[in-house]
Amino acid sequence: xxxxxxxxxxxxxxxxTSVKIECRSLxxxxxxxxxxxxxxxxxxxxxxxSNEGSKATYEQGVEKDKFLINHASLTLSTLTVTSAHPEDSxxxxxxxxxxxRVLRGLAGVSYEQYFGPGTRLTVT
Amino acid sequence: xxxVTQLDSQVPVFEEAPVELRCNYSSSVSVYLFWYVxxxxxxxxxxxxxxxxxxxxxxxxxxxxxxxxxQTSFHLRKPSVHISxxxxxxxxxxRGEYGNKLVFGAGTILRxxx
Numbered sequence: 001x002x003x004x005x006x007x008x009x010x011x012x013x014x015x016x017t018s019v020k021i022e023c024r025s026l027x028x029x030x031x032x033x034x035x036x037x038x039x040x041x042x043x044x045x046x047x048x049x050s051n052e053g054s055k056a057t058y059e060q061g062v063e064k065d066k067f068l069i070n071h072a073s074l075t076l077s078t079l080t081v082t083s084a085h086p087e088d089s090x091x092x093x094x095x096x097x098x099x100x101r102v103l104r105g106l107a108g109v110s111y112e113q114y115f116g117p118g119t120r121l122t123v124t
Numbered sequence: 125x126x127x128v129t130q131l132d133s134q135v136p137v138f139e140e141a142p143v144e145l146r147c148n149y150s151s152s153v154s155v156y157l158f159w160y161v162x163x164x165x166x167x168x169x170x171x172x173x174x175x176x177x178x179x180x181x182x183x184x185x186x187x188x189x190x191x192x193x194x195q196t197s198f199h200l201r202k203p204s205v206h207i208s209x210x211x212x213x214x215x216x217x218x219r220g221e222y223g224n225k226l227v228f229g230a231g232t233i234l235r236x237x238x
Contacts (some may be wrong), residue, residue, distance in 0.1 A: 004167060034225070034226075036228075041133065041230065041231075042230055043128070043214075043227075043228045043229060043230045043231070044214070044226075044228040045228075046225055046226070046227075049225065093167070093168070095168075112170060113170075113226065114167075115160075115167035115168035115169070116167050117165065117166055117167045118167065
């Protein structure tokens with residue numbers, strides 16, 4: 001199946017620094033990537049939708065200047081948490097989707113979201 | 125706006141026993157419904173989905189879920205669980221096809237004991 005990776009899997013940083021999280025689709029081209037945030041024992045909350053080559057669309061209440069998203073290619077999206085603070089500590093998960101399924105040479109239409117394993121961010 | 129409620133945060137069950145993970149949703153429009161599973165240290169994987177047609181949908185590993193419009197529910201069931209089913213299960217809804225935004229429930233941790 002389609003594989004999405006995230007790097008790093010966990011990161012600890014000091015308050016005030018910036019952290020970049022990468023999300024890669026390993027065997028397919030992702031026209032759209034989503035970034036989620038998950039607090040302990042809570043739902044995944046969508047932060048933003050990222051389309052390749054265009055600006056990300058942020059959900060209400062998400063600071064776009066704080067959470068910078070770049071989707072420069074069809075296989076890579078990055079989330080940069082700028083000037084991180086302890087309240088930004090969370091589990092960040094990305095997903096990727098494509099309008100055309102090209103896995104294993106099979107042609108078809110698939111819009112399924114494929115999820116990465118997540119990145120645990122701790123800000124001290 | 126849509127919302128999803130998973131009524132149980134944890135469900136412990138013995139191996140080979142039946143299990144039901146509950147999911148209720150609210151929406152003013154028609155929705156598509158999904159169950160995702162997350163095994164330890166892995167990403168979410170689609171378990172099954174309801175888009176239209178038969179209200180009973182099944183997965184390849186024995187889970188099934190039934191869409192009940194009148195009760196706005198999409199409960200997940202399995203008649204006999206295995207140790208390997210231990211994972212966290214998320215119910216989700218979207219207004220459109222997979223590519224549209226998903227709204228997730230808080231998740232239910234299924235712990236299968238021997």
